[in-house]
Amino acid sequence: MKNLLCLILIFFATLTTTFAQWKLVWSDEFDKDGAPDPANWSAEKGFTRNHEAQWFQEENAFCKDGYLIIEARKEQVKNPKFVSDSKNWKEHRKFAAYTSASLITRGKHSWQYGRWEMKARIDTRLGLWPAFWTLGTQGEWPDNGEIDIMEFYRGTLLANLAWGSNEQYKPVWNSVKTPITTFNDPEWSKKFHVWRMDWDEQSVKLYVDDQLLATQDNPKGLNLKNKNIEPFHQPHYMLLTLAVAGDNGGDPANTTFPARFEIDYVRVFQKK
Numbered sequence: 001m002k003n004l005l006c007l008i009l010i011f012f013a014t015l016t017t018t019f020a021q022w023k024l025v026w027s028d029e030f031d032k033d034g035a036p037d038p039a040n041w042s043a044e045k046g047f048t049r050n051h052e053a054q055w056f057q058e059e060n061a062f063c064k065d066g067y068l069i070i071e072a073r074k075e076q077v078k079n080p081k082f083v084s085d086s087k088n089w090k091e092h093r094k095f096a097a098y099t100s101a102s103l104i105t106r107g108k109h110s111w112q113y114g115r116w117e118m119k120a121r122i123d124t125r126l127g128l129w130p131a132f133w134t135l136g137t138q139g140e141w142p143d144n145g146e147i148d149i150m151e152f153y154r155g156t157l158l159a160n161l162a163w164g165s166n167e168q169y170k171p172v173w174n175s176v177k178t179p180i181t182t183f184n185d186p187e188w189s190k191k192f193h194v195w196r197m198d199w200d201e202q203s204v205k206l207y208v209d210d211q212l213l214a215t216q217d218n219p220k221g222l223n224l225k226n227k228n229i230e231p232f233h234q235p236h237y238m239l240l241t242l243a244v245a246g247d248n249g250g251d252p253a254n255t256t257f258p259a260r261f262e263i264d265y266v267r268v269f270q271k272k
Helices: 002-020
Strands: 022-028 054-056 061-064 067-078 095-100 102-104 114-121 128-136 146-153 156-164 171-179 193-199 203-208 211-217 236-244 259-271
Touching: 022 114, 054 236, 067 102, 067 236, 095 236, 114 128, 114 146, 128 259, 146 193, 146 203, 156 203, 156 211, 171 211, 236 259
Parallel strands: 054 095
Antiparallel strands: 022 259, 061 067, 067 095, 067 259, 102 236, 114 193, 114 259, 128 146, 128 236, 146 156, 156 171, 193 203, 203 211
């Protein structure tokens, strides 16, 4: 009993010491029903990246009962930028077959280093591609640096970092893939989980439910060509996205819509 008490005291002492290092500098708890707070978020619009099938629009993101809900819907939307003979994938589609939303803090909030957290439930059916990720404020992609704290598609969680190679728009990847079957929990997809990034001058570490998924040594994550931009030594802004299909999302044909990415909170802490 005495040994057990000592272990409990050590555990709480460690926990207290850990949290004493961090100060909450920003959060969104999504406690007010309606549109996401415009002081925190902007909504992307239209076809955006990765040859994805959805049309991004702001009405697919809303707060209800303490959650931010990003909802993908199977509905046809006309593409106002349609050009019949265009070879640009964003223009040659007359319609989008799906809609969804992507929220970003670019131009409103960005942070350099810290602990970033999200508590959320993700839909893990085929064709869906939710993500909680960051991009650097300076430089074009991928020289600005990309950190995928949570990315999911086709049965697999990804914890990724990307930076610039010697070729424009061609990244160097540090990508760790974790099939959700490895969690040995048939109810995993029905539950909320906490994704976390711990980021400082030396490294980036990515977790889910305190399980370390990926680590990046920052001094090694340097652009090979545009060395004047340091991808992981600059402020990053945050993105919350639910994509459909595209390069990696898989075929959504047999998935019933609407589908939801449900976020309880997002928080950013920095060391005191």
